[in-house]
Amino acid sequence: MFFIGIFGIETKQEEIKDIQNVICKACGAMTSFRLIKTYNVFHFFFIPIIKWSKKYYIISRCCNRPFEIPIEKGEEIERGRDIPLNDEDLRPLYNNYDYNICPNCKNEVDNNFIYCPYCGNKLR
Template sequence: MFFIMGVSQGQKKLNFDQLIVCGRCGRYGHLEVYMVYSYLSLFFIPVLKWGRRYYVRTTCCNASVELDAELGRKIQRGEITSLPENIIPDSPAMLQSGRKRCASCGFETEEDYQFCPKCGREL
């Protein structure tokens, strides 16, 4: 007799969606919450899950931040329906260095341009 078993990582999108104006890129986007975990499978059936971590991600610029485990569990149970809009922090290096980022294409520059040299949109 032999056993087919393995350890792998899984990802599950939780039932959470919130419309925001992203503080990072300035566009409209949605906050989505994901749970990432490791699991043991026996004969291709997940048997045991461990190491659950929760992340929030924006759909506009794909910025993501890890959430506190307790907050993630509350979102998973449906107890929390909205998060603060500043949950995705601005890049501190950009704010301190005076760099500008185009909200449309993501081009970064230190020059004092009024329009993006890559796509032509206003900075």
């Protein structure tokens, strides 16, 4: 948050809704996603005047991986339309796939491991 006297610029985040029965692109589990909208706002005495830089993200409930989705699809889902999300729509925020998420204990495990060092579950 940035203030200049009675003016300010702030980044806001809103949880819009849950999206059910989607296969996670990161770990392959059937899960639900939380749709999150972020935007910047210029306010005067905490009254929003101008909003800009709107982005939509979904966060998987199975492994907590965030993905950015196109603004058009995010707006349609926010309006209540049931739009399918394809793998091409999900842009991972972390491009480092040198690790897996254990489906049993949800810990991050290096790709070189065959078994999870935390719980012993087979990863491949």
